[in-house]
Amino acid sequence: MFDYNKVKLTYMYNSRITGLGYYVPDNVVTNDDLAKFMDTNDEWIQERTGIKERRWIKEGSDDSSSVMGAKASKIAIERAGLTPNDIDFIVFATLSPDLYFPGGGVQLQEMLGMRTVGALDVRNQCSGFVYALSVADQFIKTGMYKNVLVVGAEYHSSGLDKTTRGRGVSVIFGDGAGAAVLSRSEDPKRGILSSHLHSEGKHAKELTVLAPSAKHWVPEILESNDENDESYFPYMNGTFVFKNAVVRFSEVIMEGLKTNGLEATDIDMFIPHQANLRITQFVQKKFRLSNDQVHSNIQKYGNTTAASVIIALSEAWEQGRIKDNDVVVLAAFGSGFTWGSVVMRW
CATH class of the missing domain: 3.40.47.10 (Thiolase/Chalcone synthase)
Known part of the structure; x- marks a missing residue:
């Protein structure tokens, strides 16, 4: 049988991160805040998770997974020395899209005022950004794209059971987004x-x-x-x-x-x-x-x-x-x- 594990592909290009950015809501929710509406306490949460606080989108805010993703992306694109029009493709990872469909990638494309580049949504939850980055890497290594925007964004707080019944899960999750610009490089060692x-x-x-x-x-x-x-x-x-x-x-x-x-x-x-x-x-x-x-x-x-x-x-x-x-x-x-x-x- 042919052993694919023994095949090492040689690519013309490599990919490297040229810009990074992240955004989290201003609203800080401490463990003591949670104790006001569920049976829990700071010691219990820290002992089991190590978490002291998290960010939750405040009621009435315009933030969402796509909006936070766009805010993080603007920072990453600027740090890469690029403009939105320099981006060739979007890979957007989230388990909490603004809509059941379409996915957040196309919303991000519109929010950033990009040309009609492709947008791919990745639904791999906690490993979503790692999966998304690997997809972007292959697009660049095969020569298809030069600059790919990779985003991970989550709006958890709106979908949590914020009662004592749900405390085992709801105390863990927070809202936020991050973005990376992955760009073509001809240095195989970097x-x-x-x-x-x-x-x-x-x-x-x-x-x-x-x-x-x-x-x-x-x-x-x-x-x-x-x-x-x-x-x-x-x-x-x-x-x-x-x-x-x-x-x-x-x-x-x-x-x-x-x-x-x-x-x-x-x-x-x-x-x-x-x-x-x-x-x-x-x-x-x-x-x-x-x-x-x-x-x-x-x-x-x-x-x-x-x-x-x-x-x-x-x-x-x-x-x-x-x-x-x-x-x-x-x-x-x-x-x-x-x-x-x-x-x-x-």
Whole structure:
């Protein structure tokens, strides 16, 4: 049988990040704020997740996944030294689009006043940005596009069960968006070196929202009118997700390092999906990474799903924690289950 794993493709171009930006709502919601309307407290939340506060879009705000994505994109495009008309393609990752359809990518294209470039929506939840970045990377490496805008944006707060019943999930998630401009480079030793993607659908219902869906659509929703129906809110088997996450994180990081002939000691900056501080700490300890080699911001933003990796990457870069020639590893795990990693040299 032909072994595709032994085939190494050689591309004419490489891709590298030339611009980064992120946006989070001004409204800060602390753990003590949550305790005012559900049975929880700061100690309980920090002990289980590491989260101290998160950003939630304030009622009456014009912000949404697409709007936040556009705000982050403007920053990233400007930092890349480009204009919206220089962008050839959009890859937009979110689980919380403004509309059931069409997706957020076309809304972003309109909001930024772009020409009629293509827009692709990625629905891979927590690993959404890693998947989106890998797609953009291939478009550039094959020579199809020169500049691709990659966005991760989430508006979680409008869809959470903000009662004691839903506290196990609702305390975790926050709103926000991040964007990266991925551009063509002819330097094979800089930029994205490899990406690695996986899925295991048999665990799909361990982290899911069951409705609305094609099986539970508008007539059923209107007919039921049941305030106790939990199918509209996120469900997570927390312990099961944690156990799978720490295994898959480790596997996919090792896969990326091995592919590029690197060791854990070569990592200058590890940017994990901000799912749970305990998961990050477990992986950090396993790979013997110092605090200087890991960037965590879940403490102040919570889990922003498809936006978490790009917000953290943008923040780390802004703080000067990522420098030229650094080896940067991105990794994410989430609903699906899906997981992935990207290895790049800055």
